[in-house]
Amino acid sequence: MVTPVEAAVESLRQISTEPPVWLVPKQELSQAVRAASKLLFASLKPHCTKSPFDELLIEGFDAEQIWQQIDLQSQPLLSSLRREVKKFEKHPEEISKLKVDVEGGKKKVLEEIETENVVVNDDDDEDDDIDMDEEDEDEEEEGEEKEKGREEESENEGEEKGGIEDKFLKIKELQEYLEEDEAREFGTNKKKRKAETKKHEEDTEDEEEEGDDEENEDDTDEAEEEEEDELGLFGGDDESDEDDLGNARYEDFFSRKKSKDSEDKAKYRDMLEEDSGSDDEHVDKKRKDGLSKHEKELDELRSKIEQMEKANLDPKVWTMRGEVTAAQRQKNSALEVDLDFEHNVRPAPVITEEVTASLEDLIKTRISEGLFDDVQKAPTLSSKAPREVKELDDNKSKKGLAEIYEEEFVQKTDPASAPLTFSDELKKEASMLFKKLCLKLDALSHFHFTPKPVVEDMSIQTNVPALAMEEIAPMAVSDAAMLAPEEVFSGKGDIKEEAEMTKADRKKRRANKKRKFKAKAAKRPRANTSVRNSDEGSKV
């Protein structure tokens, strides 16, 4: 019983893969390819529930229409597959349930896919040729055909595996190792995704980028693949089921065991997840027994590296995170950590014996010296002047009472013409005597003595209001003030207001001021020792 998938694959095989064949568009070639694609479509049909077509309609349709039919079938299929993938993402244990059923069939699939990939990496030249073909023919046809062509090639080359392998490189061992390694590292969905994207890679390379992908495949093409992830999802699933792997099942591709590319490994380092499951350990144990010492060491190293990388990728511990508030760390987690602060205050002094002894020494020295910092009683400043003790004169007053009153009255009304009282006379005499004495002393003591000019004793005119000066009897008659206005006026010359001054006047005023100042400055040097400097300063 030939399953539809097998039939499809067989038909693909029949298509010639000689590159020259593809250079020229041939009717029979296109017919063969269309037939093959119809079979593939039919094989996919059971998985797809919503497709409107029962079979791929080929006759009379051009490439675009055929492509759209395939698209119609694959779109809902893709979404359902995506749902499945997500489901497995959340519940990885279900995959292992699935896995058990199809162990046998899958293994073959595994091997073939792996060989395919290994071979694919080497087949740069052939793929370049194939890429060139794209420019000539229909895109869709070419896409499918190239894919199949490559698969065929790889299958053909599968037999020649022996050429690649030798006593050092055992593909099988390599596969096993990769499998084990990836089983350790990656989670289930990554395996799924990897499977998908690997397929997508091959498709999308054909359709979009020419030739570069081959090289990129060898390197880490993380970004590319993630971009292509979406696109790849469309085309890939189609082909993956139409693989030459006869018993291809859903579980084959969405199980952990089916880890493929080494470059995928690099890509998936970003999406690390804990591995669980006994299968891993089972696999690991098997591996460890057969490893040499060096390989064991390498394994250890690798595991250490993985651990450290993992630690680096995890979010940091809160103690390493810089400013952390209480909300961002666990409750009471600060109690477990030994926190160290830099204190900016001097700590309180610990009172030791030495400190006490030093203090007591200080006190003793102070006592023996008698140096205390007591409060001193401030010297009382006598704020009041010494009270004048007035001596009471016992003698009878020579003036009568009426005369005393008369003198007082006169003093009040006419201060200038009041006759000098007795005490004033005495005082005046005393001051005259003293002045004479001072004059004589100055003459004796000063080197440069200039006697004061003798002033004629003139009667002093006081500028008192006229009312005070006039005679008592005629009150109404007002005398002019004793001093004339010119004598009261203390200015000089023609007084002008600020506004009235002309420019010349202003200049004159300023010149006068400067002259005065210079005169004063010239006088000053007598007190100020540095004459030159002050003059020069003023000049500058």
Added chain:
Amino acid sequence: MLRRNIRLRREYLYRKSLEGKERLLYEKKRKIKEALLEGKPIPTELRNEEAALRQEIDLEDDYTAIPKTHIDDEYANATIRDPKILLTTSRDPSAPLVQFVKELKFVFPNAERMNRGGQVISEIIESCRAHEFTDVILVHEHRGIPDGLIISHLPFGPTAYFGLLNVVTRHDIKDKKAMGTMPEAYPHLILDNFKTKLGERTANILKHLFPVPKPDTKRIVAFANRSDYISFRHHIYEKPGGPKSVELKEIGPRFELRLYQVKLGTMEQSEAQIEWVIRPYMNTTKKRSFIGNDHESDDKRKKIKA
């Protein structure tokens, strides 16, 4: 009483406001004096006022030359009259705190202890002013251990806030017989290492808690500043073998004071200007000494003396 207070307060504020101008004048006079001494020309900005200022300088004597700040006014009367101190605690004092305050009452001569009860600080200070107290001392605690001391000088005077550390009270020492009773004579004071301006100010505040002693008292109260921590020690001395030998016997509590704030008003005036406050989170706090001089040791001084 109220009017007198108002008048006093206004005088105080007026003199405080004059301070700025006086300081300016003083600065100008100082500059002129310097210029005259060194023989340099008088700075140009003072040329106009120079003659008048020079006259004033000639008339000055030592007393008037220094500008008086209102800070000095606070202790102007201190030397004339003996200090009168009121000691209280925070509210709800524990028994050890009450004991400590009792001890302090004997340390400061002329001190009165008062139960705090439920009085408000402003009430306390008002009544103290009315009764002519010169200082109010408040003691705070933490679970029985005294940890805070606030000294407030009364008419308007400064308030100093201290933290107490390493407190050892007389009650802790079990051997009562050995201690004996506390003498109540006016003590001699020793204030060591109060070198900076703030140090002088603190020394002033602490000094004026004590009255003028008789020259021959045997009681010593020592405030020694070591790296901004002021140690309080209370001793009695004897000179058993002649004048040079001194024997000390420690009595009284012993504690370390740590100044953390000086305010220019009394305790109740919360809006008073802060003269100085400790800055523990400044980066250079560790390297600076605010009250005294940490780097000069006594040995150096002795060497220079010798």
